[in-house]
Amino acid sequence: xxxxxxxxxxxxxxxxxxxxxxAGAVDISGAGATFxxxxxxxxxxxxxxxxxxxxxxxxxxxxxxxxQIKAKTVTFGASDMPLKPEELREAGLVQFPTxxxxxxxxxxxxxxxxxxxxxxxxxxxxxxxxxxxSWDDPAIxxxxxxxxxxxxxxxxxxxxxxxxxTFIWTDYLSKVSPDWKSKVGANTAVEWPAGIGAKGNEGVAxxxxxxxxxxxxxxxxxxxQNKMTFADVINKDGxxxxxxxxxxxxxxxxxxWANAPGFYQILTDEPGAxxxxxxxxxxxxxxATPKDPAAASEALRFFSWAYEKGGKQxxxxxxxxxxxxxxxxxxxxxxxxxxxxxGKPLLN
Amino acid sequence: MCRxxxxxxxxxxxxDRENAxxxxxxxxxxxxxxxxxxxxxxxxxxxxxDNAFHSLTLAAAWMVLILLGGVIAALVVGSVPAxxxxxxxxxxxxxxxxVTEQFGAMAPVYGxxxxxxxxxxxxxxxxxxxxxxxxELCPYALRRPIGIAIELLAGIPSIxxxxxxxxxxxxxxxxHVLPGLIAAFANVPxxxxxxxxxxxxxxxxxxxxxxxxxxxxxxxxxxRDVFETVPAVLKEAAYxxxxxxxxxxxxxxxxxxxxxxIGGVMLGLGRALGxxxxxxxxxxxxxxxxxxxxxxxxxxxxxxxxxxxxxxxxLYTSALIELGLILFVITFFILAISRYLLMRxxxxxxx
Amino acid sequence: MAIYDTRxxxxxxYLGLCYVAVAVGLGWLAIILATLLFEGIRGISPAVxxxxxxxxxxxxxxxxxxxxxxxxxxxxxxLGTPLGMLAGTYMxxxxxxxxxxxxxxxxxxxxxxAPSIVIGLFVYEVMVVRMGHFSALAGAVSLAVIVVxxxxxxxxxxxxxxPDPLREAASALGLPRAIVIGKVAYRAARAGLITGVLLAIxxxxxxxxxxxxxxxxxQFFSTNLNAPMSSLxxxxxxxxxxxxxxxxxxxxxxxxxITLAVLAISIAARVLQMGRPGK
Numbered sequence: 001x002x003x004x005x006x007x008x009x010x011x012x013x014x015x016x017x018x019x020x021x022x023a024g025a026v027d028i029s030g031a032g033a034t035f036x037x038x039x040x041x042x043x044x045x046x047x048x049x050x051x052x053x054x055x056x057x058x059x060x061x062x063x064x065x066x067x068q069i070k071a072k073t074v075t076f077g078a079s080d081m082p083l084k085p086e087e088l089r090e091a092g093l094v095q096f097p098t099x100x101x102x103x104x105x106x107x108x109x110x111x112x113x114x115x116x117x118x119x120x121x122x123x124x125x126x127x128x129x130x131x132x133x134s135w136d137d138p139a140i141x142x143x144x145x146x147x148x149x150x151x152x153x154x155x156x157x158x159x160x161x162x163x164x165x166t167f168i169w170t171d172y173l174s175k176v177s178p179d180w181k182s183k184v185g186a187n188t189a190v191e192w193p194a195g196i197g198a199k200g201n202e203g204v205a206x207x208x209x210x211x212x213x214x215x216x217x218x219x220x221x222x223x224x225q226n227k228m229t230f231a232d233v234i235n236k237d238g239x240x241x242x243x244x245x246x247x248x249x250x251x252x253x254x255x256x257w258a259n260a261p262g263f264y265q266i267l268t269d270e271p272g273a274x275x276x277x278x279x280x281x282x283x284x285x286x287x288a289t290p291k292d293p294a295a296a297s298e299a300l301r302f303f304s305w306a307y308e309k310g311g312k313q314x315x316x317x318x319x320x321x322x323x324x325x326x327x328x329x330x331x332x333x334x335x336x337x338x339x340x341x342x343g344k345p346l347l348n
Numbered sequence: 349m350c351r352x353x354x355x356x357x358x359x360x361x362x363x364d365r366e367n368a369x370x371x372x373x374x375x376x377x378x379x380x381x382x383x384x385x386x387x388x389x390x391x392x393x394x395x396x397x398d399n400a401f402h403s404l405t406l407a408a409a410w411m412v413l414i415l416l417g418g419v420i421a422a423l424v425v426g427s428v429p430a431x432x433x434x435x436x437x438x439x440x441x442x443x444x445x446x447v448t449e450q451f452g453a454m455a456p457v458y459g460x461x462x463x464x465x466x467x468x469x470x471x472x473x474x475x476x477x478x479x480x481x482x483x484e485l486c487p488y489a490l491r492r493p494i495g496i497a498i499e500l501l502a503g504i505p506s507i508x509x510x511x512x513x514x515x516x517x518x519x520x521x522x523x524h525v526l527p528g529l530i531a532a533f534a535n536v537p538x539x540x541x542x543x544x545x546x547x548x549x550x551x552x553x554x555x556x557x558x559x560x561x562x563x564x565x566x567x568x569x570x571x572r573d574v575f576e577t578v579p580a581v582l583k584e585a586a587y588x589x590x591x592x593x594x595x596x597x598x599x600x601x602x603x604x605x606x607x608x609x610i611g612g613v614m615l616g617l618g619r620a621l622g623x624x625x626x627x628x629x630x631x632x633x634x635x636x637x638x639x640x641x642x643x644x645x646x647x648x649x650x651x652x653x654x655x656x657x658x659x660x661x662x663l664y665t666s667a668l669i670e671l672g673l674i675l676f677v678i679t680f681f682i683l684a685i686s687r688y689l690l691m692r693x694x695x696x697x698x699x
Numbered sequence: 700m701a702i703y704d705t706r707x708x709x710x711x712x713y714l715g716l717c718y719v720a721v722a723v724g725l726g727w728l729a730i731i732l733a734t735l736l737f738e739g740i741r742g743i744s745p746a747v748x749x750x751x752x753x754x755x756x757x758x759x760x761x762x763x764x765x766x767x768x769x770x771x772x773x774x775x776x777x778l779g780t781p782l783g784m785l786a787g788t789y790m791x792x793x794x795x796x797x798x799x800x801x802x803x804x805x806x807x808x809x810x811x812x813a814p815s816i817v818i819g820l821f822v823y824e825v826m827v828v829r830m831g832h833f834s835a836l837a838g839a840v841s842l843a844v845i846v847v848x849x850x851x852x853x854x855x856x857x858x859x860x861x862p863d864p865l866r867e868a869a870s871a872l873g874l875p876r877a878i879v880i881g882k883v884a885y886r887a888a889r890a891g892l893i894t895g896v897l898l899a900i901x902x903x904x905x906x907x908x909x910x911x912x913x914x915x916x917x918q919f920f921s922t923n924l925n926a927p928m929s930s931l932x933x934x935x936x937x938x939x940x941x942x943x944x945x946x947x948x949x950x951x952x953x954x955x956x957i958t959l960a961v962l963a964i965s966i967a968a969r970v971l972q973m974g975r976p977g978k
Contacts, residue, residue, distance in 0.1 A: 027921070027923075029832075029926070029927065037755070038754075038755055041754030041755055041918075042754055044754070044918075045754050045757075048919070054919040056917050056918060056919060056927065057918070058915060058916055058927075060657050060658055061658045062658075063446075063659070064658025066658075067657070067658055067659060068657075071828075071831075072831055072832075073827070073831060073832045073833060074832075153546030153547065154546070155546055160633035160655075161654055161655060161658055162446065162655070162658045162659075185447070187446075187447040188446075188447075189445075189446040189447060190445075190447065191443070191444070191445050191635070195634065195644075196548055196550060196551075196632035196633060196634055196644040197632065197633030197634055197644070197646075197654075198940070199633070199654055199940055200941075202755075202937075202940055202942060202943075203940045205941070206941055207550075209942055210515075210518065210519055210549070211519075211522065211548065211549055211550075212522065212523070213546070222942065225755065225942075225943065226942040226943065228942075291831075394875035394877075394878075395875070397875060397877045398875045398876050398877045400877075401876070401877035401880070401881075402789075402876070402877075404785055405785045405786065405789030405792070405793055405794075406793065406794070407785075408782055408783075408785030408786040408789060409785075409786045409790060409794065409800070409803050410799075411786065412782075412786045412803050412807055412810070412847065412848075412851060413806055415844065415847065416806050416809065416810055418821065418825070419810075419813075419817065419818065419821045422820070422821045422824045423817070423820065423821065425824075426820070426824055474720040474723060474724045475720075475724070476720075477717040477718075477719070477720025477721060477724070478717075478720055478721050480714075480717045481717045481718065481720070485714060485717060485718070494725075497725070499965075500962060500966070501728050503901055503902070503961050503962070503965050504731075504905070504958055504961065504962075505904065505905020505906070505907075505932065505958070505961060506905065506907075507905060507907050507932055507935055507936065507954065508731070508735060508905070508954050508958055509731065511939045511950060511951070511954060512731050512734055514939065515738075515939075515947075516730075516734055561727045561728070561731070564724050564727075564728075568724070592706055592707065592709075592710035593710060593714060594709060594710040594713040594714055595706065595710065597713075598713075615812065619812060621814070622812075622813065622814025622816070623814070624814065624815070624816045624907070625908060625932075625936070629939070649814060649816045649908070652816055652820070653816060653908055656820070656823075656911075656912055657911065657912065657915075669820060669824075672816065672817050675814055675817060676813065676817045679812070679813060679814060680809055680813075683808070683809050683812050683813075684805075684809060687808050687809070
């Protein structure tokens with residue numbers, strides 16, 4: 001009885017394994033930022049339908065993306081915190097941006113519709129420092145004179161993992177609050193003075209949705225997809241801006257891609273009446289001489305396709321695709337820097 | 349094969365039989381092709397197979413030891429960079445800053461111990477109550493089903509408890525229980541610090557409650573097994589002099605099974621200390637030590653689960669592995685003590 | 700009579716507490732199972748078993764996760780059971796009274812209850828870093844490391860239950876030790892041994908932590924052992940911590956599937972055990 005059972009189960013397993021083997025499709029592996037995950041996932045789905053090649057992207061946070069690409073366990077890493085040119089040189093990596101997006105503060109307050117609440121940099125810093133503990137604090141009331149703010153405790157939600165989204169957020173707070181800059185600083189993972197930690201943009205969104213009185217920060221696509229209540233922010237020019245592609249594009253217009261080695265650009269607190277103050281680009285990291293040239297070429301082909309055909313899907317999620325001039329610069333970088341073992345560029 | 353061996357042994361003729369019985373040594377001197385020769389070959393084959401099997405099983409037993417040794421070795425080797433960088437300060441610092449590469453284990457260790465203690469404080473009395481019920485109060489027909497139900501529930505994967513805690517327990521606590529708790533203790537001198545703070549819903553207390561629910565089936569089934577070893581004679585003697593059920597339990601059953609109960613409790617504690625998935629969902633992931641039970645914290649396993657795949661830099665990874673080593677050492681000791689105690693109970697039973 | 704009344708009152712009080720403990724304890728568990736059933740059944744549909752895990756915001760199924768779990772569980776058991784059975788055989792047969800056995804039994808019980816996340820770290824250090832990438836094979840190995848102690852324990856216990864006269868009778872017929880074990884002891888303990896394997900399967904079906912650092916996850920269907928593979932617990936972990944309603948529903952449904960599988964296997968193991976005569 002045992003023998004027959006074992007035999008049949010072995011046969012069944014073998015058959016299912018054989019049936020499941022895909023026919024010659026190349027699977028690219030990537031890991032990193034949760035900031036662009038919604039659009040990368042959409043692109044991967046469409047790309048697989050069009051070409052049959054799959055992109056397995058694990059959104060484990062920018063910190064994870066940097067670690068995994070340095071350890072060469074994935075074809076490309078994704079990070080919203082750009083690495084400085086010295087770091088790139090040291091690790092033998094090439095960096096290029098894909099889209100621009102923005103961090104938005106999201107709240108869980110009853111009776112507030114998206115965009116009704118308005119906050120500014122210094123107030124946000126005080127909230128995240130734990131100095132503003134209740135929603136009916138005078139500082140918030142000053143910015144929202146007509147709103148009915150409940151006397152509810154503020155529950156801060158931040159990231160528990162290494163995150164480029166955190167980098168963009170804390171960079172902004174460091175620029176608008178000297179207190180924040182000296183006490184906490186800006187990086188992918190910081191010592192948060194208050195609040196609960198959640199994993200990924202998804203975790204922060206989930207926690208804010210579940211906890212009354214919560215405030216967190218997520219990339220805008222997450223707020224949009226989950227119909228969360230976001231707050232407007234007052235930008236550098238003193239104007240109240242709502243988070244959307246227009247605001248992100250206005251902020252990105254200040255970027256000087258051509259003169260930035262490694263495309264290193266930080267887009268927080270940018271001037272401009274319409275600029276969203278907490279915008280940022282998201283980057284891809286690949287090895288200059290990849291371990292697996294076939295997978296790397298396939299990855300480059302995927303990004304090429306995304307630049308050409310993925311713009312519309314990006315815009316649907318309020319990400320800002322890069323201008324054509326920048327895409328041309330990126331492709332030149334590929335040809336110049338990403339090479340196979342024989343020294344020839346992987347993608348022409 | 350067995351039959352062939354036997355057939356090879358069976359003498360085929362009357363004279364052969366007499367020969368084999370009268371002169372066993374004839375086997376060694378037998379000519380090729382005869383029954384004795386076949387027998388000799390079969391016996392040699394047996395011996396080889398025997399030795400091979402013996403060696404195989406011995407090797408397997410050693411492999412189990414090597415496996416544990418390998419786990420410890422991998423953890424120790426992985427922690428070396430962190431140990432060399434921080435030394436003993438690792439255990440006394442609460443700071444966890446991946447940017448400046450300053451790591452301290454105090455917050456995760458504190459969280460692990462506090463959540464487990466809360467879990468045990470809730471689970472142990474309940475488990476004892478359930479065990480007493482099953483051995484003394486329950487109608488006989490229901491004993492088997494309820495006992496089996498509890499054991500089946502011990503097998504439910506911990507991630508189920510985690511998502512239930514996140515989606516059902518935490519919002520419930522945040523809305524209905526915690527505000528009342530905070531208000532009730534607001535003016536009590538010492539306890540107000542213990543129950544202070546905004547009602548997050550998730551936090552150390554919630555994690556403790558989830559651990560209690562997880563550990564309950566284990567401790568109650570061991571307690572029930574242990575209670576059943578009390579000789580009926582002892583209990584009947586106590587009933588005979590007029591003790592009430594509770595007095596019998598308190599004065600006869602529990603003292604008799606004290607050692608086994610402690611063993612079971614420690615086993616549950618070991619499980620609670622190492623629990624990952626159930627706790628990660630509801631602990632709040634804050635590398636902080638707060639006096640309040642309602643605030644978020646972190647445990648060793650939750651920290652590792654959340655941060656390992658993205659720990660950049662050798663020191664960060666090494667610090668996480670050192671955390672894993674600390675956890676393993678703590679659970680090793682707790683489990684070793686519990687096994688020792690349960691072994692002593694078995695010895696008393698003469699098993 | 701006053702003392703007697705006090706004693707009676709105390710008795711009723713504490714026994715009442717016991718009833719409360721049972722009600723509360725079993726009540727919690729009943730609530731959890733009921734929630735699981737309620738939330739999980741809402742998502743059950745043929746799509747769950749035929750479609751892959753979707754990108755955020757779209758509908759989909761759990762096919763790649765279920766397949767991944769099946770493959771890695773099967774491999775984990777296939778790798779761990781022979782080792783466990785052989786070790787348990789040594790402890791019960793050849794080494795019944797040796798010091799090594801006492802040592803191994805002790806160590807084995809420690810491994811049995813060791814935190815599974817530590818096992819995941821171990822396999823990460825030993826396999827993933829060496830190989831340079833995450834793989835389903837590493838995931839299967841970490842599951843195997845969890846299977847071994849369970850199988851060792853049950854094999855030893857079940858073999859020790861086989862009465863010695865059976866073995867002695869077989870030896871008296873002149874059978875070598877290996878055959879005595881193989882044909883007599885194993886056959887007599889067969890139901891118990893299978894129970895042990897079933898319990899091991901139930902145990903690893905729900906394990907998440909070790910898979911997080913070894914097999915990672917994969918949103919596409921893959922049977923490639925040398926690449927990251929999806930698994931139900933890893934998918935539940937990712938989906939439950941997200942804000943997307945479709946993902947959360949799939950997480951509940953996946954959790955229900957795992958629980959049903961674990962319960963079914965545990966019940967099967969029990970039925971096997973009860974069917975043996977003389978237990």
